[in-house]
Amino acid sequence: SWPGSSGSIASADQIKNISIAIHSQGGLAIAVCDLLACILLTPPATLGFDIAVGSAQRFGVPMGGGGPHAAFLATSNSQARALPGRLVGVSTDTGGRPALRLALQTREQHIRREKATSNICTAQALLANIASFYAVWHGREGLERIAERVHRLTSICVAGLRSSNIEVANTTWFDTIVVRVKSSAEVHQRALAHNILFRNIDATSVGISFDETSNLELIEKLFDIFEINESVAQLDESCELGVTQAMRRNDDFLTQSTFSKYRTEHEMLRYLRRLADKDLALDRTMIPLGSCTMKLNATTEMIPITWPEFANIHPFAPATDVAGYTQLVEELSAMLIEITGYDAISLQPNAGSQGELAGLLAIRAYHLSRNEAQRVICLIPSSAHGTNAASAVMAGMAVVVVACDDRGNVDLIDLRTKCELAGNKLAALMITYPSTHGVFEQKVTDICELVHSHGGQVYVDGANLNALVGVAQPGHFGADVSHLNLHKTFCIPHGGGGPGVGPVGVKKHLAEFLPSHPLSTHDEKRVGAVAAAPNGSASILPISWVYIKLMGAQGLRSATMHAILSANYIASRLDAFYPVLYRGEGGFVAHECILDIREITKITGVTNDDIAKRLMDFGFHAPTMSFPVSGTFMVEPTESETLAEINRFCNAMIAIHAEIQQIATGVISHDESPLHNAPHTVEDLCAPWIHKYSQQQAAYPISAMLGRGYFAPVSRIDAAFGDRNLVCSCEPLESYAISLQ
Template identity: 45%
Template sequence: ANMAAFYCIYHGPTGLKHIATRIHDAARTFALGAEMVGHQVLNKAAFFDTVTVKLAGITSADFLARCEDRRINVWRVSDDTVSLAFDEATTSEHLTALLESAGMDGPKLDVVREMASKAEGLGVPSDLLRTSKFLRQAVFHDYHNETDLMRYIWTLQRKDFGLQHGMVPLGSCTMKLNPAATMLPMSWQRVTAIHPYVPAAQAEGYKLLATELVQRLKEVSGLDAVSLQPNSGAQGEYAGIRTIKAYLNSIGEGHRNLVVIPANAHGTNPATATVCGLKPITVNCEKNGAVDVAHLKQVCEKHGKDIACAMITYPSTYGVFDSEIKTITDIVHQTGGQVYIDGANFNAMLGYTGPGFFGGDVCHFNLHKTFSIPHGGGGPGMGPIACKEHLAPFLPNGPHDHIYTVGGSKAFGPTSQAPLGSASILTISYMLITMLGNDGVKHCSEFAVLAANYLRKALEKDYAIRFVGKSSGMSAHEFIIDMNGFGPLGVKAEDIAKRLMDYGFHAPTLAFPVNNTLMVEPTESEPKRELDRFIAAMLSIRNEIRKIESGEWPKGNNPLNNAPHPAEDIAATEWDRPYSREVAAYPMGPDSATGQLKFWPTISRVNNEHGDMNLFCSCGPAAVNDAESDSA
């Protein structure tokens, strides 16, 4: 998403139109040339970059072979029809090679191009041409050289807190390190410069990569089959539930339309059930966050014949391992329903257990969490699913299985336009798993759980911890801090989240899954030094709250309620707050570990609730000089 935005910013409206014109000219040139040698352009009256041609005197197979000899891949529509898509990378050499393959003897490209530019009824009809202005904001007119764009990107980067600054303890997000070595293949052209539908013989490396990654995912999940196609965790959920529905339909149980979802499940689960045409039913949880097994039994006894499946997050979104998980899955299976395991928190159990070992029939993996693909800022995500053998025939297939076959023999259909989803980023997870090995993967979960419990134990005397394991008294890989006790002091979880910015930390997850709480997930990649720095910051904030309790600082006008403190506020001529500028900006002193890692927020407190309930566009005004936009 960011790359696409910067592409528009760099080229601006005039540059984008120039690129589009060049692409269209290439398509028109080939279309006219193809007609000149006797072929028929089927979409002659309306096309932009894609030309579909019914061949004359040559089969599609022969044409594709000629093109492949010239290192060009062309799409086969039927035995006598092909389709070609042109883009800004298309060169004169490509056009010459294509026209030669089509049967033009020694094509005079300049002549054909000139004729195409004057041809009537070829390409985009005049009534479809855009006449309105676009990209009129100044940002699309100010950065048309690399130096300016580099500096603009840097100014934006300075506003963002990342792992280069400190820990990002977002619960349920697993914002761990993306090792540099795992990212290296993404810079290789042989990984990134390949279309998902090249002939299978040209993608043997990807096939091997997918085969080996599937095997590793089967091992860690304890399940029998895997689809790499879903492009996100949400798509993984969707694919998993659709797989279950297809299976139930195949055995005459298609009437089952209910999904049992515990209150401690991931928040997307009810939405997924609804999108798939099913009705969610909530099962209560006990005070310690565990599923209320007695209530689950009641629900299953009442609705058993209509239950399609249960959607269970393990460990739960409350940050605990439910000791009754096997009992829970058994109860659901006794109704004839299936069990879907939400793998959002898979990072807590790698190498120790997996859905297939405690009763799951299908699960998804968030490769962009558990297996280190970077996420946030527009993606990309990957949400492969794994399932037991009886569900394997119903896994999603590809939209063009005659080229690259994936999925089961009774697939419900594709979830993505590409057979392996965002295939290039699979290299990241493959590298991580391969370099770690079985023991290393297991250590990841060990350290993730250890880090969370280290923080929880250090903070539990000063903060209320909402949930711990029923029998163990421990957390999983994350834990929830309840801030409701500070309500009488005018301090909410949001205030503490904002104040953490002054201490050089990204806030934990705010108000999810429980209102007025912070959910902390340190991940396995944070060193003890950083964990200790976070503990010190949280204890310091607790002491600041005590100063409000004692009356040293007034309610509503203190470092927490006013946080964060940008440099602009600290440098202001007037300072009328009942605490010093140093307390605001360097709460632990400029020479402390936190002070040395100072991150300056670029804006002070905003009213989140007002912004959520009063939507408005922040696109900015149109550029002062519209000449470029007008010409576009």
């Protein structure tokens, strides 16, 4: 990595030799690098590296006690398709307009179990956007100014220390140095008097880092701490720099005009507004995405994350500085333990999928501690989310799929057979409860007992906890481990794909195997860290804390009841139009329901894609599509939607069904129908009208739509083209230009 943890920077030749040596053995070279340093230094790709990774926190994101922060993983085109998660693909819509879309979707929810290599689902999309906008705002020149300034302040500090015969270990540096002292304890003590924390390396070394908030006043304070009697202004004139000319980059970068156009606050604001206008977010409409729990993110819950007391805390600050965070973590943990019925919880995982990995690693460590290393088989029902299988593979387990019955429940006969076949190799069963089919499995306790009787552990995926809070506890009905998604049930906004928090809760016998951290004092039985900071994305924990405190026990139970009631209301209103695929034994669904579109497709050719796009013309975001069953919608209203909004959605679905009927009865063909041409953009509506239905039907299909504020920015996108054309670097702006013809 460069700069390394000490701040030293290897020479370009040394680094090049590393990549040459690795390539000569057939390997690939990975560089861990700092984004701000990359502004000045020759970048990893130029030095022959295949992959670069690092954190984008540096670009305008507060420390936040450890997160959320976006990481980046960059690679050359040759490795692009091996990247985990989803990438953006550039495609065109039916009007020939350029359109961006998320490509390679099949890696995530729909991933083929045996192909699972990455469990990334919720990531850090919002934080990636924040970091990008830091670059958009500053542009290349601004970033260079910031990097030069940080580097210069570090160099002044080095010059001051050296002129006072204090040893600086580095011969090269960008923003970080290691200083050798007689007694670190003494130096830390003096620094504390100035409200400064140095990195505690060992008894005779301290680390100092600078960033864009550092200034000459800070240098004066440092000189005071180290008793340096030099003029900062004079050193500024004469100091030697830590980055030599030979190390500097001399290529062009951030050349797209986006990085130079928005230099006034007004223009930047308008640019952000224009981008936000393309979004169909919760501030315009309900987002009925099943398994996502898109609920209200109340302002009161959000306010505390703006407080500097949460935002500006370093994740490794001493315990004496973080009493508030400690209390928050303890109280939130205790509340989540009470809600789930588990005995211990770790807030470290940054997403549900990371919680899965942490939970499965705990199960693996548990079996190892009992000398049962052979227990590696993880049973997963066919309806499970793709991340379940991927996490199991990442935790070193082998995935065996268990069938589901006609009602969407785990097929008990198949489960029994697979448990017997697995024998003493059975490590775990991973189920989702209520299931991803949207039903409460009546036999969940029997399932847990069966797996336990074969020596396996039960992992209950808690993504659907919105149907359980206050009414049932996985820790009590037989599960050993669950992750929760605080970004679903506990109100952290989804951020367009993250940040998330995926706490992992366990029963007592697994507590000692929860994630650890190099800085924590827990015993070594714990598995390693699953995130860089001890409490993961600490700064967004206040959102869930406030939510639970505001709701109280009664409020939480009532929310669950309302979520279930709303889903059942939708199921009963829409069943006659789109049959509800699965119901529990009493005929009810849980907090979401699956609407079957397959018969409609068979008869009319109308696909769930057509209905999803037509819903945009009605001002709605589509429900979850083809998960867990292909050719279906999974609808989850949550407790935060009013009856009026739920009715608005049902009315839209029923109106769309009437349009489908027109195709079924031969009034209009599928190709000529508004469904096939949806969504209709403003440009489509203004162009000479060529369709068999009216402009009014296209734009304002029901009277309730009059005054609608949202029009899709592009129409149907060519998906295959988008999968073929991944966006791995910025397109020149001209390629986005729209032809007025």
